[in-house]
Every structure is written in structure tokens, then in C-alpha cells.
Amino acid sequence: MIDVRLLRNDPNLVKAALARRGKPELLVQLDTAISLDEQVRDITARRDTIRARVNELSKLVGTARRNGDNDEAEKLQAESRSLGDDEKSLAESFETAQGQLRDVMLRLPNLPHPDAPDGASDHDNPLVIGPNQMPASFTEYQRIPHWEIADELGILDNERAVKLSGAMFTMQRGAGAMLSRALCQYALDMNADAFEEIRPPSLVTTATLTATGQLPKFAEDAYAIERDDLWCIPTAEAPLTSMYAGEVLDETQLPLRLMAYSSCYRREAGSAGRDTRGMLRAHEFDKVEIFALSTPETADELLIELRDRAERLIAGLGLPYRIIEICTGDMGQSHHRSFDIEVYAPGCDNWLEVSSVSWFSDYQGRRADIRYRKAGEKGTHIANTLNGSALAVPRVWAAIMENFRQADGSVVIPEVLRPYMRGLELISPKN
RNA sequence: GGAACGGUGGCAGAGCGGACAAAUGCAUCCGCCUUGAAAGCGGAAGGCUCACAAGGCCCGGGGGUUCGAAUCCCUCCCGUUCCGCCA
Known part of the structure; x- marks a missing residue:
């Protein structure tokens, strides 16, 4: 607010x-x-x-x-x-x-930061970093969409996922399932130096989703469990933000850094028919979120810190990426200033949004009633919130398939993930 | 899900229709005392609304009774214990 x-x-x-x-x-x-x-x-x-x-x-x-x-x-x-x-x-x-x-x-949406670029739509989002790690050219065998690659490797079984849950649900199996989990572990471990790991509930109250801004305006986008008046979280941002709702913190506790792995549930009500193949858009997916509570004074530095941390993860995987800043016309309702990290997927021939890092000024803090007290001062101040996807699994998963496919059809696993995959270096059709 | 008992300030805990923003203890802060500290003594401290003051609101949430509610009634939520169920 x-x-x-x-x-x-x-x-x-x-x-x-x-x-x-x-x-x-x-x-x-x-x-x-x-x-x-x-x-x-x-x-x-x-x-x-x-x-x-x-x-x-x-x-x-x-x-x-x-x-x-x-x-x-x-x-x-x-x-x-x-x-x-x-x-x-x-x-x-x-x-x-x-x-x-x-x-x-x-x-009413949040006020954009003075430095946020003006623009009418996503076409006006300026490039801030990159493209980095972009090869001079892509081979023919990289120009295969990941759903075909994964099908050939037997690691994605969306037909059966649809049988279980309906359209736009996905299911990875074998090395594919392991890869999803590895990506989460990697994202958590890389941020464990400064962020406390939280395993939040996936079902939250109406008040919790209202604090972050999903409600009341975007109720159509979220899964509701009406009988119990609960909602499935669309992102761990929701529970992390409301953890300190209604509390008054001491300024010395700030900035407070949290991270969480969670499943995310989205109805994708406005995007039926888009990206229906593969892993690009699904009703349920895994994500590791990084989050910070801060004073307004340190929030701008934290925004860059979160962005750098998200970038480091993608860079560490060796994927081609770029970072764009979101212009005023393309900004989400709660956002004050926002960056997206996009990864290039040669098979789809598309830049995929794999991370979004945002500063919400006191917009969510006021809705959630998160305050802090300065030492020796009377009264309280509203805290600022920031968050970012450290790593959203499905699109990174897809980009790995398409970027690291070899001539023989196998896919090389990025080195940083191998410890989380029982040492596996290569996913090949035989596995 | 059933039963019983609870929910009051940072914490503990009294109050159970009128002088209650609320005793008392602990913790906190400021004096005095002391070389310094502890103890002791004296004093100050809640939040929201609000330019400020005044006023108003806040005793888990909501509703009701009353001239007047922390206190009585209804309802919901949460907690503890016991029972039931259960990974």
C-alpha cells in the first residue's frame, strides 16, 4: 500500500x-x-x-x-x-x-523508483548486463527444443503428469527429477553464507497473500482451497514476507536475509495456450527464493546484492544470459524497482525469464505491518522488503537441456551440479 | 474431531461492570549512593491515529448487552492438557 x-x-x-x-x-x-x-x-x-x-x-x-x-x-x-x-x-x-x-x-500499485526506466511495455526494458557467456554460434544439435531432448532421454513424462493432474502439469523422472532437486540444492548452498534457510508452509491464509499483493486484485491467478480458506502459494515470497507480519523489529536485526525452497502454484489464468509444451509454463514448479527485510537506507544496495547473487548462480551453470531492468509500464503491481535475468535457450530460440529480483519499498511492509524501531528513538518505521528468485527450476532445466546437448544426443550436466547428482556427468539415452 | 482450561504491556501475572492504559514482580532507561559495579533508594518508559495538542482507539479477532465492558453474553481464531485419528 x-x-x-x-x-x-x-x-x-x-x-x-x-x-x-x-x-x-x-x-x-x-x-x-x-x-x-x-x-x-x-x-x-x-x-x-x-x-x-x-x-x-x-x-x-x-x-x-x-x-x-x-x-x-x-x-x-x-x-x-x-x-x-x-x-x-x-x-x-x-x-x-x-x-x-x-x-x-x-x-493501487506501488510508486516506481525515480531511477526505474520509463517505458510502455516489455519492449522498452533496457539491457543492463550482457549478453554474457554467449557462444559465437550454436550447433544444429542444440537447436532442438528441450521437450524433444528430454523425451528422447526419458526424463520428462508430461503425458502421465496430465493424466494425474490435467493440462500444464509436468513430471520429471530419473535424472530429470534429480536435476530439478540438484538445482534447488545448488541455489540454497550458494546463498547459505548470508541467508537463513526456511521451509515455509505451502498453504497460507488470505491475509498472507494480501500482504504481498497477490490479493485482492489477482485472486484469479492463485489456487484457492475454499473449504479451509487457504491459498496455495504462488511463490515463497508470500510466506517469507509475512513471517514478521505484525511485528516490530529492532533496527539492529536488519537487514534480515531469508531463503526458501518451495513448490509454487499458479493458475496461469491469463496465459492458457501459451508455452504449453515442455517446462516453460506449468501450474506447479520448484523455486528457491531469496528475501530481505531492510531499512529504506540499505534497500538499494540489497537489491543489487540479490541481483548479483541470482546472476552468480546462472553464471556458475555456464548458461548464456542477460539482465534487463523492468520499465515503469511493465512493472508488477507491488514493485518499486525490478530486474529480470533471462537465459538463452537455443532450441526454443528464446530468452527465458529465469529470475526476477525486486524491491518493494514499504508497499508490502505496510500491508503486512512489519515495522522496526531505531535505537533511542520513539515510534516505529515500516520496513522495506526485497526478494528475488535465486533460481526457478523449470526454465533453467530447459535451458540446460538445450545449451548442453551434445552431437550424440546426450546432455552434459554443469559441473557445479554434479555433487548433487551422485556424480553424474552426462545424461544419455541409455541412462 | 471431542472434552477441559486458558489468551491482559518486552516477559511473568493481578484485575472479573464505574476512579483501569490497567496492580505487582522481572527486564529496560535515568538519577542518587559507590573508585567502578552489584545491592539499596528515587524516578521514567506501551502502541496506533495525529503537524502539535486535544480527543479517539487498542486487554486474541468480530458482534451484542449497558449511561458505562479487560470484566457479562454470543461467535470465530489461537494455545495448553487429555482423548480420538494419523505420516
């Missing part, structure tokens, strides 16, 4: 920042929020005046009763009772206006 106070005190600044997202309807929503806020404050003032009088009268009633002055008490009670009706109706108006304001605020 945007800070309502900022909206109140400097509406033009907020308008200018949101305008950069290039969606005129946002400015209309903004005006709605501003007028609702005025309403709420007006009602609050009137309601509180009445409450103050009722509290005062109640005290007087108590005194009168103790002194045995029952006539006076009756009189005061009558006055208080009549105020009660006004209070009640004002309290109801307050609830209504407050609810409307909250709903509008929850749906």
Missing part, C-alpha cells in the same frame, strides 16, 4: 509517480482514494467528539450514583443514550468509508 499520509500531503507527487506506469485509470482511482480519505477523516472527527462526550457523561453517572444523586444520574444517562444513536450511525458510515478506502488502496 502507498502511504495515505503521502497521498494526503503531496498528492501531486503520488500522481506524477503513478502516471509513469502509463495507466490513466490509476489516476482516477487515486482521486477516489483522496476523496474517501477526506470523508473518513471528517467522519472520524465527528464520531470522536461524540464518543468523548459519552465517556465524560459515563464518568459523571458513576460519580452521581456513588453520591446517591439518582435524579442527576438518570438525566445524564438520558443524554448519553440519545448521543448513542448518533454515534452508532457515524460509526457505521466510518466503517463503510474506511472499507472503501482500504479496498481502493489495496488495489
